Amino acid sequence: YPILVFVAMLPWQAFAGALTASSNSLVANAAMISKIYFPRLVIPTSAVVVNLVDFLISSAILGLLMMWYGFVPSWHIITIPCFILLALMASLGLGIWFAALNVRYRDFQYIVPFLVQLGLYISPVGFSSSVIPEKWRLVYSLNPMVGVIDGFRWAVLGGKSAIYLPGLLLSVIIVVSVFWSGFLYFRRTERTFADVI
Numbered sequence: 217y218p219i220l221v222f223v224a225m226l227p228w229q230a231f232a233g234a235l236t237a238s239s240n241s242l243v244a245n246a247a248m249i250s251k252i253y254f255p256r257l258v259i260p261t262s263a264v265v266v267n268l269v270d271f272l273i274s275s276a277i278l279g280l281l282m283m284w285y286g287f288v289p290s291w292h293i294i295t296i297p298c299f300i301l302l303a304l305m306a307s308l309g310l311g312i313w314f315a316a317l318n319v320r321y322r323d324f325q326y327i328v329p330f331l332v333q334l335g336l337y338i339s340p341v342g343f344s345s346s347v348i349p350e351k352w353r354l355v356y357s358l359n360p361m362v363g364v365i366d367g368f369r370w371a372v373l374g375g376k377s378a379i380y381l382p383g384l385l386l387s388v389i390i391v392v393s394v395f396w397s398g399f400l401y402f403r404r405t406e407r408t409f410a411d412v413i
Contacts, residue, residue, distance in 0.1 A: 302391055
């Protein structure tokens with residue numbers, strides 16, 4: 217159980233930290249944005265990359281935990297970069313949406329921590345998503361982090377944790393859609409950032 221929970225906490229913490237940092241990144245760097253021109257997308261992207269370092273440190277702790285319990289991962293572990301990329305895309309997609317909205321409507325800085333806290337409770341971090349009744353699993357997978365966390369567990373725990381393929385596919389579609397729409401919205405509104413901020 218400790219490994220089951222810690223494996224789920226890794227992508228969730230990477231997602232939550234990157235989302236929080238990227239959504240506040242433009243307002244936090246207002247002085248730089250108003251003085252010089254550069255591609256504004258660099259700021260939220262760098263916030264996500266910085267959180268990747270925290271993820272790598274936490275992964276080392278997971279390795280120590282697996283050694284402590286004598287757990288040997290299966291060959292599925294080579295798929296971890298795919299699920300990390302999916303988590304980072306989800307956090308960057310939502311992060312650039314909220315960063316752009318936060319410039320125009322400053323109240324979004326108070327909404328993001330609430331959404332992150334709510335997301336922790338509705339994501340399968342402290343439990344396996346297999347406890348959700350079968351008829352509701354696809355609906356539950358509308359939360360894109362369900363597919364990411366399930367995939368991460370499958371990659372580390374192997375056969376001990378099954379992956380729900382329709383839910384994973386739905387999560388990938390939602391993450392790509394959020395990322396692409398966030399990118400388009402950010403590019404459309406970034407010309408006004410220096411004036412509004």
